[in-house]
Amino acid sequence: MCSRYFLDDDGNIISYTFRVPVDDRVKRRYNIAPTNVSPVIRAAPEGGRALAMLRWGLVPYWADDLKVGTRAINARSETVEQKPTFREAFKTRRCLVPATGYFEWKGDPGHKQPFAFTLPDRPMFAFAGLWERWKPRDGGDPVETYTILTTEPNAYAATIHDRMPVILAEGDYDRWLSGTVAEVRPLMRPYANEMGARTVSKLVGNPRNDVPEVLLPD
DNA sequence: CCAGACGTTGTT
DNA sequence: GTCTGG
């Protein structure tokens, strides 16, 4: 399971834009890749929820550098409570990761075909995520990062891949953000409703290669 | 004891 | 920070 993307109203892949807090430039992306700063939703200290821009790839607070995060883009829900990298975040720093779809690849190495997954009844939805705050040893600005939980695939996802991201029901958002460990544990399960998957160009998601903005026909 | 890992997936 | 392996 890897990158997510955003669609327009017609279901075509589009770039999405957001303002980077650091320099206020407008960044345009076709796809979210590991290490990209991208939107997540957390419980706000003052109550309610807050959108924030975090870097994809969780870096635990005790890490020596950011490199650890490039490998922690996903966390297995089956082991998240035991793994040193994730267990503290799982207790108190959960987040929602918004998306309109995600890519998955299938096939032999060198001939892998990418597929775009969507939820027919939910134009936008949320993955279950965790976040962390890492402080550089040299006293630089803290860096906030996140990861996406994975689980076993449902019948749809299983046709393409052996894992899938944890997709939350809308009614479970608050529970995921603020519930106890016992309350959120049962939420980490395969998505129960219908999903769609379409083949897309192998160049999708890579802006450097003039990414086509439209899904290819089935 | 101390050094080293701490993770998931397997594409472009 | 904490666990594991040597």
Place this chain on the structure above:
DNA sequence: CCAGACGTTGTT
């Protein structure tokens, strides 16, 4: 987009 690599051989 941006961080990171940029390379090959292989025994003291």
Place this chain on the structure above:
DNA sequence: GTCTGG
């Protein structure tokens, strides 16, 4: 400096 990988 430029290409690649995430």
